[in-house]
Amino acid sequence: MYTVAFPSFCVHGPRHEEDIMDLVRREVEKCDRLGGFFNMMSMAGGTGSGMGTYITQCLRDTYPHSFILNQVTWPYGTGEVIVQNYNSVLTLSHLYQSSDAILVHENDTVHKICAQLMNIKQISFKDVNKVIAHQLGSVLQPAYTEGASEYNRNPLGDLMKSMVCHPEYKLLGLRNIPQMSETSLAYSVFTWPGLLKHLRQMLIANAKMEEGIDWQVRPPAGGLPPAEKGTHNKQLRFNTSLANLLILRGKDVQSADTGGFMDPALYTSWLPPGVASSTWRTPMSFNRYEKSATLVSNSQFLLKPLDGIVGKAWNMFASRAYVHQYTQFGISEEDFLDSFTALEQIIASYTHL
């Protein structure tokens, strides 16, 4: 389907709505019990950002009580599509209204994982997609939720329950370790304390992968009033969390000590860690890794990239460049301003965690 960036939202979406919703309805009717919808799309180009957002809206209208999780691919910082910043702004602001949670993968991060951890020389999209598939698999494969002794029946629901406590905070990030090439895997041994220590520091220091972690960053000492805490954390480059879900898979999983994630200093002041942190332990190993730990977190990790994208889009909007391409398809300057406002609101909310 050839599309012209976001205008696919206005033209192609409505044109194919009936066929697509028909297909969806048939699949839904086959289910014994509908767990929800998991949509995967990119944010930079046309089809993903435009059609994907439109379809999500249709799903929300047709199935108002179902869970909708959107997996969104964040474009390369150095540009894949020139209007990617506009498309990203429009996509995120619209998705925030219809989706329950937005799980983000950044192309730059996955690319670095391929280059530095997997040691791939000539990285193709196949390699990038493999990493993303592995990370998603570690979350969506059947698991034992907290305290359960059988596989969860409601994976999306359980995920939402743990991660999205407030409709203003819907941005989720994923960190999965270990991640390495097959050859290195043969010579590596992992322990739960080691893996959990790395994951915790990755969360605190906002490291996107298991290399170049800044061990200097520490959670703030308790006792600071909330107003001061913000600036204090910024100075420390500390990443405040709203919710964290640990998904552990593999050998001796019951013995893993996840106490480090219960530390109140990791979280915003208005949420007790008992509520904000949870762990799923599954004894089955995942994808050849004897032990595998995934952290799904709702935190400030996307603040900087989001602020960057909004800043660049705003600068471009200030000169009205490319705007005529959108207005000719029905997206007005007011629509742009609404989207910018919505995102600035989200940025402000996350900043003041």
Added chain:
Amino acid sequence: MGGGTGSGLGTFVLNVLEDEFPEVYRIVTSVYPSAEDDVITSPYNSVLAMRELTEHADCVLPIENQSLVDIVNKIKHMSHSGKLGAEIKQSSTIISGQGGVKGQEKPFDAMNNIVANMLLNLTSSARFEGSLNMDLNEITMNLVPFPNLHYLVSSLTPLYTLADVNVPSRRLDQMFSDAFSKDHQLIHSDPKHSLYLACALIVRGDVQVSDLRRNIERLKPSLPFVSWNQEGWKTGLCSVPPVGHSHSLLALANNTCVKPTFIELKDRFMKLYKKRAHLHHYLHVDGMEQSCFSEAFSSLSSLIEEYNQLDATKGLLMTDAQRLNIAV
């Protein structure tokens, strides 16, 4: 653009297409006249046509005959010019149509072949599969920030068959560097010393996204982009290379370097128009009036002025626009 058929009938067809199919993008390849053009009234024809192109085309790819001649000569002098491909005839005896046998034979076949290759590369993503498809309408969408500024400088590599099929990375990087060298451009201009508004790279063959990213990072520092589009790159990857090559690259740049070409056109027009020379040939025709000329002239002038305004921002330290303030 210099002759009558192209500038007149060509732009008429453009208008008809717009009326019949208003939603379909119109991408025009126009050959701009060189200074020593045979047709004396070519400045008139060109400026009249320019107005049509500015108003009714979505995207224009200007070509200059002189650049094509230079490229053809370059191919002839290449040391490894073993197999140049079946389309290029080494000795062409095509004679220029403007009366009389010219002393130097103009190899139109070879020149046309270059433009044909450029068009093939442009449409490759629409005809073949690839990991990062780039359709024709994406070209307009990404490369045209303001409706009138839709003139793109094209450059093509390679211009000859590479002897070695398994090209190591170094040669691949050379292809990217070549695309930004003046020798490979289809129009004489200096993009590196003007302002880039946007740039598209259409790659064919066995090239991966990491090669693409690496080369963009490498070339970016030497290419001046407008302040609000610092990462103004659009990329397309098509897996099928052109016949006889292992990969190829077409670069399309929306750059203010087309301004001098337009200014020259304007000056040549004024030289004739001031004296009202040859004007009566046009005014004899029903429907042609003097106002057509003055309107075409002002259309070209305002186009040049738009480019001027953007050029004025070059090198200035632009402060970021003030962001919206949200009450918390």
